[in-house]
Amino acid sequence: MAHPPEASNQLAGLWLKNQRAAARKAAENAERRAAGESGVAYAGELSEAHRDALADLDPGWCPVWEIGWQRCYRLVLAHRKAGGSIPPGPGELIVQGEDLGAWAAAQRTAWDKLTPAQQWLLETTGIEPADDAAPAPSAPRSQDARWTANLAAARQFHAREGHLQVPRQHVETTTDGEEQTAVKLGAWLDNTRRRAAKLxxxxxxxLDDLGMRW
Known part of the structure; x- marks a missing residue:
C-alpha cells in the first residue's frame, strides 16, 4: 500500500533523523575507543560505508560542524534560491537576526580551515575563497605544503601516543623554529580516509607506516 506524500515525508524525516543519531553515536564511540576505553559496543552505530554513501548524496546530511554554521548556510541558500545576492561585507543583509554578509565574508577568509564538505556546500551558493586564499599558479606546491604539515602532525601524534587513532575533534600543535601551527589532525585524517582512492x-x-586505519 502506498503512503500519502505527507506520511512518506514524515517517514523519510524520521529515517534520516535515526541515521544522524547512529552516525553521531559511531563518532562518539570512535573517540572513546581512541582514548583507550575498552568494551565499547558497536551496536547502534552507522557503518562507515553507510556514512560514505549518504555523504555522496549530500555532504551536509549529518554535519560535524556547529549548528550555527548550518543555520547560516541554510539562510544563505534560501536567499540565493529566491534570486538574492550576497553582499561582500557586514551590515547589508540581516536575515532572522543573522548577518549573512559578515558570515559569508568570514567563510571566504577562513576557507582553508573549512572541511571539504563545507567548501562544497558554500560553492553551491556562489561563495568562493577570498582572492588571497584562492588557488594561485603555485597551487600544487601549496597543496603539497599542506600535506607535509598535516603528515608531520600525524607523525608527531604517532610518536607520542604510539598509534594513529585520533579523535575527529583533536587539534595537534606542531612547532617549526619559533612558529607554531595548529593542525586539525582528526578532521584531516577522517577526510583523507574518504579520499583514499585519490591518494x-x-x-x-x-600513512600506512603510521598504522592508518582505512
Missing part, C-alpha cells in the same frame, strides 16, 4: 601510492604508504 598517490607514496602518500598512502606514508
Amino acid at each position: 598517490t601510492a607514496d602518500r598512502r604508504s606514508a
